[in-house]
Amino acid sequence: MPKSPNHYDALIVGGGLQGLSSAVHLALAGLKPLVLEKDYPGRHASGANAGGVRRLGRDPAEVPLSVASLKIWQALEDLVDDSGGFVACGQIKIAESEAELEGLCRRAEAVRALGFEHEEVIRANELKELVPALAGSCVGGLICREDGAASPFRTVSAFRRKAEALGATVLPGVAVATVKRQRGLWRAETNQGAFEAPSLINTAGAWGGRIAEQLGEPVPLTPKAPMLMITERVAPFLTPVLGCAGRVLSFKQFDNGTLLIGGGHMGRAEPETNRTEIDFAGLAVSSQTVQALFPQLAGVKVNRVWAGIEGVMPDQIPVIGASATEEGAWHAFGFSAHGFQLGPVVGRIIAELVLEGRSSLPIEPFRISRFREAAAAA
Amino acid sequence: MPDAFAFTRLPEPGRRTVTLDFEGAPIEAFPGDSVAAAVLAAGHRLTRTTPVSGTARGPYCMMGVCFDCLMEIGGEANRQACMVEVRDGMQVRRMQGARPLAEPQA
């Protein structure tokens, strides 16, 4: 018997990249997910991020997921009919001193010990070849040659379109107030009425902690507002995405010549009102960092500054996995300002969890109960 | 090379003038003029080409709003010519597309 149009298999709370990717993978398996988005898809962290597609420098727990996700990025057209603007321009973490370079060498060894080869040390001469404009004081770096960058909004849009094409429903402007499980169904009360489905997926980003709290498993999530600056157009001079071993930075040049400067300095976030406020002290530090690497950019003008609202966890890694308190509920939130690259694989993990009850990748470190366990141990 | 267009100036006898270098040629202006006014007064409507398509632009609003009069002034790229007052000996050039990456300082 055909399902009635209002029957859904899963309620996905949050229409960012994690939610839309979950919708794509669930719909590929023949399910009918419903994505409830309080603003519009990609309004917050998924749309307002630097677009880095980076395995470089990840937490050891994230490395297997990140490596698997890059494989999806490399063939993203096969999944969502669009590349998301992904270009494998490389990512480099720069060392400004011999001590920093030694640290990067140790890091590369540690990654190799995990069984991965993607992080590679380069010396000053190769760094100069790859980034000729860089200040001569830089002594080397750590490179992931196949990493790169993509367009956040284009990626989010591609996942949304694909999800809808596969039969998922995406509803913008629908804010979830409460979620509750009754008679084996999850029921979300929203500003646009109630919706029900057997499964609940919490991909609500900075607002994910509120959903978890309603499931009886509060988490120490802090809403933060990572700031990004974008400059006027400059004649092309930079191909890879740059970071620093000893400073907070993410720096790249778009094809149109504009420079994007980010990396983690935080503004103030007001999740209640969607407002973010810029903290100029943080921008000053970012500007000093760019000037240290590229003294010739001192006169370049910053045209825009923006900040999206993101959920940051105390251990800087996300919550991914089944609810520890409720049946039929899964989480994927709190990506702590580096979830964009993971998005494609996280949706696959969620679909595996919903359909098979297990993930093919190691996700134990991301279990939601880790905070309760830590509190109990203390 | 000036195009066909020109302004005349209301007479103010005895007022001293300054001289700018515009694209390698001297143009005369009065203290208090903005660079954009001086360039227009000298008969040049075109002050830059855009970094997006390379098409020609000139000053539009003359009050700091439109950012269409961006010029290289005193060696600094993309300055609003309508917001910079002329000085004797000032070097003024049209912006041609995106700003160049300056040579690294020695």
Place this chain on the structure above:
Amino acid sequence: MSRAVPLLVIGAGPAGLAAAAAAAEAGVEVVLLDNQANPGGQIYRGLAAGGAGREALGADYLKGLPLLEGARHAGVEQVSGASVWQVSRERQVHATREGKVEAWQAERLILATGAMERPMPFPGWTLPGVMTAGAGQILLKASGLLPQGRVVLAGSGPLLFLLANQYLSAGVTPAALVETTPGGRLMQSLNLLPGALRAPAYLTKGMGLLRAIRRIPRYRQARDLQAEGGEALEALSFTAQGGRHRVACDLLLLHQGVVPNLQMTRALGLAHDWDGRARCWRPRLGAWGESEIAGIAVAGDGGGIVGAAASALQGRLAGLQAAHRLGALSEAERDRQAAPLQRALARERAARPFLDQLYAPDEAFLAPSDETLVCRCEEVRAGQIRAWVGLGCLGPNQTKSFGRPGMGPCQGRMCGLTVSEIIAKERGVSPAEVGYYRIRPPILPVTLGELATLEDSTDHAEVPESL
């Protein structure tokens, strides 16, 4: 380090000059910032420096002299050439002046950032040689420059007639005056005329202007404007009076009214209301021009277009209130001084609804044809914005992700209203529902070098020294 100051006023036009003077007269220490070399704003541009074109500019221009003198006499500290690029909700202000960053921490702040010309997009409006009528006036006021070649004035609104008159007085006869006000406007506005008759000076002045410009070839109800040229303007063509016309010209000056300059109030996150008659937004303000943020008020055209005379009155009222809030003026004294100003303000504002209705811009320029460049910086055309709406784009902020309008150096000043109007029309809703670009600091492009100097002047200044 930020310099602490009891009252900071931003913008030295009629509202800012009057606000600063009123508070300073009450004994308040006032700093008045302005981005020009001399005070006076755009309306009195060049007046403080002698006003090269003052003969041609007429008697109204000289009304700025008492305002300039009032601020000077009251002991207002005037800081010129200061480009303000950040104003925080905590009333911290950053500006660049002569290449250096300066910062102030104000106890109270009055924003008097005035108006800008409403952009008038149509095919060819980006050609060199196409400028605003306001730009024509600025060239005359600040530099005594008169167009020598063929000049055409086009658009709607009183400034067009005023400029035509000023050019005639100076001996320049424009090649054409091309009016874009659609037919039937006068009839639509008549119900607002009784109010306007309370301010008869505006109407008699308007009639006088219209009489004076009879010598100029005039086209009415013009539409389908097209500025033609290769590298620069060569002609304006348009349809009017039953046929297509082409007027060769070197300079085309456009005008379709002025709108509030809202970058600062937007960046502060104030609520803004859509004014359906004036077709623009204005910040939501309470009595005395005070905003919802403690200590921040708005005066003059930046709070909604009122004109120079009413702006000065609003400025004085905001200045009195600031002095009162700072303890320099009793409530009774504030009210005593305010009463005649408030009466005069009511009279001044009486003609505004009639004028707004009569000279409301034509729809064709609010939501122009598909081929028209809307965002001059990023070169985005109206048709692209319409196509994005078809793809599900609901508002101006999303358009940035589709194709970068509003993301160039002007930060949306030139395309913001048009983008909102186009999306609203496509969606069949009011611009109020569609909204406007989110504006964030810096509200002017600022160099990395300037930003890098901030570390010791921002938040750290407020952190108490540890023992």
